[in-house]
Amino acid sequence: MPHLIEEHINSNDPAFLYLNLHPGEEIKYAVRHHWAGFLTTLLIVLAMGLFPLFLLFAIGIGFTNGVSDFVPIITVLLSGYYIFLLTFLFGSWINFYYDIIFITNERLINVSQEGLLSRKTSELSLKQVQNVSAEVTGFLQSFFNYGLLIVETAGGGTTDDPHKPGLQGYFTITDVPDPNRLARVILEMHRALVGEEG
Amino acid sequence: MLNSYILIGYGLFLAIMLVVNLLYFFQVFKYRLPGDASIPVLSTHIFLVLLILVFSGIYIGIK
Numbered sequence: 001m002p003h004l005i006e007e008h009i010n011s012n013d014p015a016f017l018y019l020n021l022h023p024g025e026e027i028k029y030a031v032r033h034h035w036a037g038f039l040t041t042l043l044i045v046l047a048m049g050l051f052p053l054f055l056l057f058a059i060g061i062g063f064t065n066g067v068s069d070f071v072p073i074i075t076v077l078l079s080g081y082y083i084f085l086l087t088f089l090f091g092s093w094i095n096f097y098y099d100i101i102f103i104t105n106e107r108l109i110n111v112s113q114e115g116l117l118s119r120k121t122s123e124l125s126l127k128q129v130q131n132v133s134a135e136v137t138g139f140l141q142s143f144f145n146y147g148l149l150i151v152e153t154a155g156g157g158t159t160d161d162p163h164k165p166g167l168q169g170y171f172t173i174t175d176v177p178d179p180n181r182l183a184r185v186i187l188e189m190h191r192a193l194v195g196e197e198g
Numbered sequence: 199m200l201n202s203y204i205l206i207g208y209g210l211f212l213a214i215m216l217v218v219n220l221l222y223f224f225q226v227f228k229y230r231l232p233g234d235a236s237i238p239v240l241s242t243h244i245f246l247v248l249l250i251l252v253f254s255g256i257y258i259g260i261k
Contacts, residue, residue: 079254
C-alpha cells in the first residue's frame with residue numbers, strides 16, 4: 001500500500017508548514033485512511049443517485065399518458081439533485097481523504113478534517129507512548145488489511161473506552177492501512193527515542 | 199411549464215452550490231500534499247458538475 005503509507009517525504013516542502021515541525025524533526029511516514037473505509041459513503045451516494053431514476057421509471061409506468069408534460073421541471077429538479085449529490089460526495093471525500101496521520105521522528109500528528117473549513121490537529125510525543133495495539137475486525141478489514149490503531153499514552157485519560165477517537169489517554173485512529181505494521185513502527189520509534197535518552 | 203420563479207429558485211440554488219464548491223476548492227488547494235489524488239478527483243468533480251449543468255441547460259433550452 002505505497003500510496004496509503006508514504007515514506008521518503010521531503011519534510012521541508014512548504015505543504016507541511018502548517019504542521020510546525022521542530023528544528024531537526026523529520027516526517028518518516030504519512031498515513032491516509034484506507035479507501036475501503038469510504039465504501040459505505042460511496043454506496044449510499046450511489047443508491048441515492050439511482051433512486052430518482054427508479055422513481056421516474058415507476059411513475060412512467062403508472063401514468064398511461066407518461067410524464068412528457070413535466071419533463072422541463074423534472075430536468076431542473078434532477079439537475080439540482082445530482083449537483084447537490086456530487087457536492088455532498090466531494091465534501092465527504094475531502095473529509096475522508098484529508099484526514100492524515102504523520103509519524104515524525106518525535107511525534108505522532110493526527111490531522112483530522114471535520115467538515116467545510118474545519119480542521120483539527122492533535123499530536124502525541126512518541127516518548128509518551130505506553131502501548132500500541134491494532135484491531136482488524138470483519139471481512140472487509142481482514143481482506144484489505146486495514147483497521148483501528150490504538151495508541152495508549154502516558155497522559156491521564158478522560159475515558160476508559162479506547163474506541164472513542166481523539167480522546168486523551170487513547171489516541172485512536174480508524175481505517176488505518178496495515179495497522180499491525182504501523183503499531184510495530186511506532187513502538188520501535190518510541191523505544192529508539194527512550195533508548196537515546198536512557 | 200417552467201415559470202420565472204422556478205428558474206430564479208434554480209439560479210439561487212446553483213449560486214449556493216457554487217459558493218460551497220468554491221470553499222471546497224479553496225480547501226483542496228490549501229491543504230493538498232504533493233503528489234496526492236486531490237487534483238484528479240477535483241477535475242473529475244468539476245467535469246461531472248459541468249456535464250450536468252450543460253446537458254440540463256441544453257435540455258431546458260430546447261423544451
